[in-house]
Amino acid sequence: MDTNYDKLLDRAFAKLPTLSAENVDFKIPLADSMVQGAKTLIKNFGQIADVARRDKAEMARYMAKELAAPTSVEEQRLIISSKVNSDVINAKVKKYFETYVICKECHKPDTHIESTSRGFLTIVCEACGARYTIKHY
């Protein structure tokens, strides 16, 4: 390991505001999925919901709507009653995070859903205080 390079890197990072450094660290999780017969399992669904800080049942409803197939949660796994390619699943997970989790103002994932009213959700960001309403899925 090149310590000089590390020190340089440390210094470079130290100069950046904390916000940017944290933004770089956040990665939308990848779904670990597999097709089994006529169904598809997302093995790490519970973990994805934890990262999103959303209820598994809530995310399962979103996936069902997006994939046009019934879903059910079984402990940490999501079972989709259809064969779905992992690229498609990951695109939906990404879309979920971009729309419902990552703050549209500061781009941090520290948000929660505060209230739901007919057809809408209010997203509140704990990092920057932004609140906005978006269409429910």
Ligand SMILES: [Zn+2]
């Ligand atoms: Zn924010």
